[in-house]
Amino acid sequence: MISKTDLPDTIPVFPLPGALLLPRSRLPLHLFEPRYLAMLDDVLKTSNRLIGMVQPHEGPGGSRLHRIGCAGKVTAFSETDDGRYMITLAGASRFRIMEEVEGFTPYRRCNVVWDGFENDLGPVETDPDFDRQGFMEALGRYLTDAGLSTDWESLGEADDELLINSLSMLCPFDPEDKQALLEAPSLTTRRETLMTLIEFALRGGSGEEVMQ
Template sequence: MFRSSDLPGTIPVFPLPGALLLPRARLPLHLFEPRYLQMFEDVLKTPGRLIGMIQPLPDGPGATPRLHQIGCAGRITAFSETEDGRYMITLTGISRFRVKHEIEGFSPYRNCAVSWDGFDADLGKPEHDPGFCRDTFLDLLKKYFAQEELDTDWDSMRDADDEILINSLSMLCPFDPEDKQALLEAPSLSTRRETLVTLLKFALHGGTNDEVM
């Protein structure tokens, strides 16, 4: 387990729209661009093996996208190489971070100076959601999955721990990047669940604020 003193002041970042990583969750990634293959090889040489996943802001075409202030760092915990030199890797979420500033240099990928302040709970034990009504939540989720033509193992949904269920759905549901950012920035598991419920209802009502309210 990481301690706050183990976390570096600078990390490489991977801006990927719609890709959400949360603490203690796992995110599979397919690396094929040369800059990210180089990043992977460089990160493997570091003690923490950390990559920061972060949402780019929707800037105009052709511009180097600006970044949201908050991302989540993951440790490379598994990888495999394909015959043509690509990598399939798994990141396990360690902690969220706040970008202080981007570091200019000769690296082909982006690096940021970051602060871990305010995210101490990310390094602790799994969270629980005392206000979570699972039956009501699953009824809503079934309607959403039917609308989106998604399938799942409902028995596993009923048995999963609060954090695993809420965070997995936050990562996997096909929400817009800005909605994913809102889920990332939720200060607690209960707040994330409330945000997730709002997004599910919003999708079921055809994306109209009046109907949700």
């Protein structure tokens, strides 16, 4: 368990389009670029073992970073025969980037603040107004249209947070949509955003009003 005192002022960041990490969730990653292998080597020497996942976006001057990301703790790693690594990040807390740090590391680092995301370090969130049956019906149509399959038994047994966060991470939404899911201030807001994205996809991405 990560506490607020474990959160550093500077963290390495891994800009990966479409890869979403949320608090209390787990994200498997495959590292093979030399700069990220160097990052992992340095991270494993720290007491917190935190890596910041953040969405990049193209802008003037090249690849920029969204201001809000989520830090995860390296909880498992294994090396392949050809020198690559499979790691697992456990989502700890979201952060806000203040500035990028200039330095000699081959990977990017940022000065960050954790204020405003205190609930990320707390207990599992609930969504008291969650219409699970209606949500699952829409999800089924979305997965069928997208040609995707899932383990319905596991989804049915998952608590609200695990269900909503797992689908937010796994569904193939655009990076900007993933960012909206990340920045949702509560589990209820994230579920509402997720449902909007599913309904939008079911309409074929049209701009028509959602039928209630």
